[in-house]
Amino acid sequence: MADKLLPEQIAKRLRREILRGALRPGASIKERDNAAELGVSRTPMREAIRILSLEGLVELRPSRSPIVADPTWKEVVDNLEVLKALELLSGELAVAHATEAEIDAAAAVQARMEELAPTTDEIDLFEIDMEFHSAIVRASGNPALAETHGTYLAKLWRARFLGSRIGRSQQRVFDEHNGIIQGLRDRDKRKVKVTISAHLDALRRQIRRHFDTNTRVGELQPGAPANAPEPAPNVK
The missing domain is CATH 1.10.10.10 (Winged helix-like DNA-binding domain superfamily/Winged helix DNA-binding domain)
Known part of the structure; x- marks a missing residue:
C-alpha cells in the first residue's frame, strides 16, 4: 500500500x-x-x-x-441520548428548510440501501444506513448541527453495528426510513419526529439486548436474544 x-x-x-x-x-x-x-x-x-x-x-x-475501546452501557446511553436529541432537532429543521433536492438525495440513499440489501456485505450496508441518517441531518440546513451529529454518529458506530445484527426486521428499518422521507415531503413535523424517535428507541433496545448477552460492547456472541416484535409508531 x-x-x-x-x-x-x-x-x-x-x-x-x-x-x-x-x-x-x-x-x-x-x-x-x-x-x-x-x-x-x-x-x-x-x-x-x-x-x-x-x-x-x-x-x-x-x-x-x-x-x-470497550464502552460501558452508561457511556453508550449517554451518547444515544445526545444523538436522539440531535436527530430530532435535525428532523424538525429539515421539515422547515430542506429543499426537494435534499429530500430526493436522502430518498436515493434509501433506495440504494433497499436495492443492495439482498447481496451486499453487512458492513457496506451499514455504512449506507449511516449515510441516510447523515443526509437527513444535512437537510436541516445547519452545518454546525451536522458536524456535531457526525461526531456522535461516529462514537456509536460499533454499538449501532452490533445492535443492527440482533434480529430486527430489515423491512421495519426500511419502512421507518421511508416514513421519515414521506414526512419531509409532506412537511409534517410531527410525523418526522415520531418516526425518528421510534427508530432510535428501537436502536436503543437492540443495543440493550446486546448488553444482555455481553458485559460491554464486545463481539456479538452466538445466541444473543432476538428482538420481540416492535409496535409501529403512532403518527396520527
Whole structure:
C-alpha cells in the first residue's frame, strides 16, 4: 500500500476490522506492526489511530499502545441520548428548510440501501444506513448541527453495528426510513419526529439486548436474544 494513502483510508480499513471483530475490544493496536503490514510509514498510521480515537473506537494510552475501546452501557446511553436529541432537532429543521433536492438525495440513499440489501456485505450496508441518517441531518440546513451529529454518529458506530445484527426486521428499518422521507415531503413535523424517535428507541433496545448477552460492547456472541416484535409508531 503506497505511503501516499490518506490517513482516512487507513482509518476506514481499521474501522472495518473493528466492526468485524478482527480487532476485538481491548486489543492492542501496534502502530509499527500495522504500518508495516499496510506498507505505510508510521505517520499516516498514527493519524489514522487519532481519527479513530476521536470517533471513540480507539482508546489512547500514555506511553502504551492504543487499544480498541470497550464502552460501558452508561457511556453508550449517554451518547444515544445526545444523538436522539440531535436527530430530532435535525428532523424538525429539515421539515422547515430542506429543499426537494435534499429530500430526493436522502430518498436515493434509501433506495440504494433497499436495492443492495439482498447481496451486499453487512458492513457496506451499514455504512449506507449511516449515510441516510447523515443526509437527513444535512437537510436541516445547519452545518454546525451536522458536524456535531457526525461526531456522535461516529462514537456509536460499533454499538449501532452490533445492535443492527440482533434480529430486527430489515423491512421495519426500511419502512421507518421511508416514513421519515414521506414526512419531509409532506412537511409534517410531527410525523418526522415520531418516526425518528421510534427508530432510535428501537436502536436503543437492540443495543440493550446486546448488553444482555455481553458485559460491554464486545463481539456479538452466538445466541444473543432476538428482538420481540416492535409496535409501529403512532403518527396520527
